[in-house]
Amino acid sequence: MHGNYKVASQVLDIPSSSKQRKLAFLLGSVITAASLSALPFGMTALPAMEPFLSAAIGWLIFGDMLTAFIIYSQYRASGLPGLMVLSCTYLFSGLMKFLHVLTFPDLFGEFGVFIGAGGQTAGWLWVFWHGGFSLGILVYAWVNRKWSKPFESKEQVFKFGTAGITLTLLTVLGVFELAALGERWLPNIIDQSDYREVNTSGIGPLLWILNFFALLALWGRVKGWSMMHLWLAVALLALMMDVTLTLFAGMRFTLGWYVAKLNSVVASTVVICAVVNEVNRLFIRLSEQHRQLVESGQQLEHANEQLIRLTNLDGLTEIPNRRRFDEILAWELESPEERSTALSLLIIDIDCFKAYNDYYGHQGGDHVLKEIAWTIYAEAKKEQGFAARYGGEEFVVVLSGLETQQTLEFSERLRQAVATLSIEHLRSKAEPHVTISVGGYRLAPFDPMSGEELILRADRCLYRAKEEGRNRSVVEG
Structure with missing residues (x-):
């Protein structure tokens, strides 16, 4: 069993090619340049377009949930603990985005569809969404470095996978309860559409530092630059630009806020390119083996x-x-x-x-x-x-x-x-x-x-x- 997992892990560790590294560098440069160019004009107010928010968040949720599903499938095939952590990180992020859009003011009612949610709920869910994703990447980098061997049996894979998903769902539920029902215990960070208190309270800078350290941890602690790790770094860069623009803009429906949402879309979907490519290579290999077996029984x-x-x-x-x-x-x-x-x-x-x-x-x-x-x-x-x-x-x-x-x-x-x-x-x-x-x-x-x-x-x-x-x-x- 251990030998089978070893083969699968080698497939997942396909190194990135020179062409892919150039493309990732180009995309990262475009994200950074566009974000820094928008920064001086980030506080420019623009019309409030709720449909844009719905479409953007919908795409974010789709990207995170699909990435979580595909990476979890790879975890089941390889038994690598790090992939379970990464899958749960994307699952957490996707669920938090789902709750965020359902509590966004005036999108599905004054404070969303949940009884007990208030004006601070969506703002705090945004903080937990970004902070939780960065923490998940930090844990992934540590586990990938320290616990690189796959689980020995299918039973262990199932047990730890179930535990990881359950813990993620409980964490999401707990965080939502804190953000929605525990507003009296959390400081105010937003007034109508103005969330500049996120910065003055120190929460915003802490969030940016956490995201920055997650990027550094991925860069320094992950062994080798596989295709997936390359694009995960691009995703973290886009997330950091998202946080930077959002904190600088200080208000919803500004230029910086809108560009930040576009960076979020990149952060949620770019990893799919790497993971789907690996899955596609495995599918092609299996298809070729199947074709050879079929041909052996022909005329x-x-x-x-x-x-x-x-x-x-x-x-x-x-x-x-x-x-x-x-x-x-x-x-x-x-x-x-x-x-x-x-x-x-x-x-x-x-x-x-x-x-x-x-x-x-x-x-x-x-x-x-x-x-x-x-x-x-x-x-x-x-x-x-x-x-x-x-x-x-x-x-x-x-x-x-x-x-x-x-x-x-x-x-x-x-x-x-x-x-x-x-x-x-x-x-x-x-x-x-x-x-x-x-x-x-x-x-x-x-x-x-x-x-x-x-x-x-x-x-x-x-x-x-x-x-x-x-x-x-x-x-x-």
């Missing part, structure tokens, strides 16, 4: 093609060679009592090939060998047969399940296919173009015979075809 044609790729091929013609033919024939003849179909062997010889080489040169001869080899190979595939170069200008074909007459008909089709190539051969004694002679023998089902004997009988038929004038087929059996 004999595909199986032969796969076998040919894994065995020795003839260097010139790139079809199977004599060695592969010997293996196939030995396998076909190994247990005659189990062979319920007939077996046909054809030996093919190019007519007057030496004369062709002498007249057209060896390059021309090599060209003819390649053309005829692939013609024979293609015709054999149509009958789900096996073709190979036997040696020199000779080729062999092994067919299964044909009667003697059917074997002869195939031999004639093979001879006609070569003739159709219309390769000039002015030195041939048979035709003014390249032709072949075919000798074949059909072995009946269950008949025992050695490979040497079968080759000898087919070769005798080839000899007869040559003696009778070449460019013809002779099949017995």
